[in-house]
Amino acid sequence: MKNRDALRSALLAWYDRQARALAWRVSPADRRAGVRADPYRVWLSEVMLQQTTVPHATPYFLSFTQRWPTVSDLAAVDDGDLMAAWAGLGYYARARNLLACARAVAGLHDGVFPDTEEGLRALPGVGAYTAAAVAAIAFDRPANVVDGNVERVMSRLFAVETPLPDAKPELKALAGGLVTDDRPGDWAQALMDLGATVCKPKGPLCDRCPVSAWCAAFKGGAPETYPRKTRKADRPRRHGVAYILTRGDAVALVRRPPKGLLGGMLGLPTSAWRASPYDDAEAVAAAPVAASWRDLGAVEHVFTHFSLTLRVFAAEGANAGDFVWTPREGLGALPSVFLKAARAAERLI
DNA sequence: TATCCGTGGTC
DNA sequence: TGACCAAGGAT
Numbered sequence: 001m002k003n004r005d006a007l008r009s010a011l012l013a014w015y016d017r018q019a020r021a022l023a024w025r026v027s028p029a030d031r032r033a034g035v036r037a038d039p040y041r042v043w044l045s046e047v048m049l050q051q052t053t054v055p056h057a058t059p060y061f062l063s064f065t066q067r068w069p070t071v072s073d074l075a076a077v078d079d080g081d082l083m084a085a086w087a088g089l090g091y092y093a094r095a096r097n098l099l100a101c102a103r104a105v106a107g108l109h110d111g112v113f114p115d116t117e118e119g120l121r122a123l124p125g126v127g128a129y130t131a132a133a134v135a136a137i138a139f140d141r142p143a144n145v146v147d148g149n150v151e152r153v154m155s156r157l158f159a160v161e162t163p164l165p166d167a168k169p170e171l172k173a174l175a176g177g178l179v180t181d182d183r184p185g186d187w188a189q190a191l192m193d194l195g196a197t198v199c200k201p202k203g204p205l206c207d208r209c210p211v212s213a214w215c216a217a218f219k220g221g222a223p224e225t226y227p228r229k230t231r232k233a234d235r236p237r238r239h240g241v242a243y244i245l246t247r248g249d250a251v252a253l254v255r256r257p258p259k260g261l262l263g264g265m266l267g268l269p270t271s272a273w274r275a276s277p278y279d280d281a282e283a284v285a286a287a288p289v290a291a292s293w294r295d296l297g298a299v300e301h302v303f304t305h306f307s308l309t310l311r312v313f314a315a316e317g318a319n320a321g322d323f324v325w326t327p328r329e330g331l332g333a334l335p336s337v338f339l340k341a342a343r344a345a346e347r348l349i
Numbered sequence: 350t351a352t353c354c355g356t357g358g359t360c
Numbered sequence: 361t362g363a364c365c366a367a368g369g370a371t
Contacts, residue, residue, distance in 0.1 A: 049367040056357065090355030093370070127369045147367045192367055201365065202360080261354070304354055336356060
């Protein structure tokens with residue numbers, strides 16, 4: 001596999017020169033000097049980075065590692081505190097699984113992460129990608145680490161015509177053909193860095209690419225047209241009403257059901273979310289308590305699989321109802337959709 | 350296996 | 361404004 005080894009050398013050399021400095025990353029130079037990555041930090045970063053950009057995840061990573069320096073510290077956190085700390089990052093099942101995983105490692109494994117892909121894969125919230133990434137980056141196992149970046153790079157390197165998502169097994173097999181026992185952690189990160197900074201979805205920087213000489217899509221002249229994709233269904237729109245009930249400085253919140261959309265998070269009380277808009281009478285009728293509700297306009301929010309138009313109504317001083325009364329400063333613990341509604345209200349009140 | 354699950358940036 | 365996209369996992 002002379003061709004493979006030449007490609008690998010070119011990409012690893014590129015990574016040695018210009019690996020991104022990321023908060024959770026041990027630089028290639030430090031790795032050569034014998035510095036080991038902390039499995040806890042690698043795992044935490046990988047979970048935070050699932051479907052999440054580096055700039056968005058970084059401040060959360062810094063805050064988490066400062067507050068909870070070890071997996072055992074994290075395992076001891078109160079559920080509500082953890083959910084509040086995760087607020088704004090999205091995909092809240094990750095936070096629930098994060099805590100379950102930390103407690104499993106702290107309890108069952110005495111605070112030590114499993115050092116094999118199989119052992120990691122058995123933990124809550126750790127799927128094929130995360131298990132491979134932690135095995136490679138933290139334990140230098142020759143795991144096949146395949147994320148969206150790697151899929152894109154493979155689709156271009158080999159000009160794969162099969163559209164995603166059908167192409168996933170093919171792309172994973174192609175990626176696996178490039179993995180060796182040599183520097184598995186650096187290889188995985190080099191591939192992902194290449195995808196993130198050079199082999200970008202739009203406007204790939206092929207003139208700066210260390211492996212363009214091996215790239216079939218580059219040879220073909222239209223690298224940006226890969227990976228091929230099947231058309232996605234369009235997003236439906238839903239309508240709802242959020243209610244801002246205040247008592248002095250406190251706002252009435254509700255703890256959402258443990259599973260499903262925004263599961264386990266604090267939120268504003270809302271009506272049901274449905275296909276048709278709410279008129280004024282319906283909005284007042286759906287309120288959690290009787291009060292003199294005022295119309296404060298509406299906010300738009302986009303979830304993964306639907307768009308939401310949320311009307312915002314506010315009232316003061318009602319006593320009835322079972323709420324979590326929270327000072328205004330505590331609204332940072334809310335998912336973004338509710339934060340958006342609360343901010344709209346503050347502007348309009 | 351297809352669907353569900355957030356958010357913010359970019360073009 | 362809208363469509364796409366980002367270091368996916370659970371069910």
